[in-house]
Amino acid sequence: MKGIYIHIPFCHQICHYCDFNKVFFKNQPVDEYIEAIGKEFAIMSSEGVSFETVETVFLGGGTPTSLSERQLHRLLEIINKYVDVDALREFTTEANPDELTYEKLIVLKNGGVKRLSIGVQSFDNELLEKIGRTHSADDAARVIQDARKAGFDNISIDLIYGLPGQTIEQWQDTLDKATNLGLEHYSGYSLIVEPKTVFYNLMNKGKLPLPGEDAEAEMLEMLIAHMEENGRQQYEISNFAMPGYESVHNLLYWENESYAGIGAGAHGFINGQRYSNIGPIRQYMATLEEEKRPILHTHEVTEVEAMEEQMFLGLRKIEGVSAKHFEEKFGRALNDVYGDTLQTLINQGLIEQANHRFKLTQTGLFRGNEVFQQFLT
Structure with missing residues (x-):
């Protein structure tokens, strides 16, 4: 973490x-x-x-x-x-x-x-x-x-x-x-x-x-x-x-690393699990008084979801997503998973490839949400 x-x-x-x-x-x-x-x-x-x-x-x-x-x-x-x-x-x-x-x-x-x-x-x-x-x-x-x-x-x-x-x-x-x-x-x-x-x-x-x-x-x-x-x-x-x-x-x-969320309504991501805390303050405090963590909801992130997050979060960065890092993290080549989507976005002028990285073009910066949606199933 x-x-x-x-x-x-x-x-x-x-x-x-x-x-x-x-x-x-x-x-x-x-x-x-x-x-x-x-x-x-x-x-x-x-x-x-x-x-x-x-x-x-x-x-x-x-x-x-x-x-x-x-x-x-x-x-x-x-x-x-x-x-x-x-x-x-x-x-x-x-x-x-x-x-x-x-x-x-x-x-x-x-x-x-x-x-x-x-x-x-x-x-x-x-x-x-x-x-x-x-x-x-x-x-x-x-x-x-x-x-x-x-x-x-x-x-x-x-x-x-x-x-x-x-x-x-x-x-x-x-x-x-x-x-x-x-x-x-x-x-x-x-x-x-x-x-x-x-x-x-x-x-x-x-x-x-x-x-x-x-x-x-x-x-x-x-x-x-x-x-x-x-x-x-x-x-x-x-x-x-x-x-x-x-x-x-x-x-x-943006690099989809793990972090703890502490406090009422806070969100966290630990050991592949996303969680959200109870929002109302007094209910949050009452749960802690019972010696229990005040977690309202948890979600085990699947491999598909993790790869999707890697793409739409990573593409927010100007340097983009590293194909090498993607393969090291998931054991699968980026082009094998998203090759068709990436090529379509390249053809549309929304992303570009350089030095084994995929990143938004200048046009893509202004249409980021449109790009990110292509990686959500």
């Missing part, structure tokens, strides 16, 4: 586009939940799950930085008990700009966190308000300055394009302000309107003025070009980094 994902489901504000497992922070058993995470670690250890080979830890949510300094300290204390944090290649936490104080940054740094992933989304204050964010562009700039002062030298920010009412000019301004910060890593995602969100309800009422597919494609082109011009290499469809600053944790997902 190479990674651990830990879910912190608390938020002070729910964004209009978010469908992750989360609840408003107020009146929640936050301290008890943190202790429950420690109990889940302990039960997994007692059942023979080893954390000795872990290379990366990721705190996600919800919003990990919604926790107080004291709560963050306790959470990190628990993690340090079960994981050799000093030996990790990467230890990341997600963060919101208006919640990440200098004092919290010091707590995170002292607790072994090496990398920040900050949900900036836009540098346009009007758009930030429209999407339900509570920070401003100035907050984002301030927190990055504080993070540098606290000693963080590996910082990423998330940006979203295709937002309601967003113009090409607004997106260009956000890209300019983002790269002027000189960060090591950037993620740029197109808005996906998910069920059970504020945006989904507005869309169903015809009250969500999205830019449209052509504008969205232009924004993606702008993102790729702007990052290249500023020395940030695209290594995955939505991710760009200075050399050596690619996200180790996210690459673990």
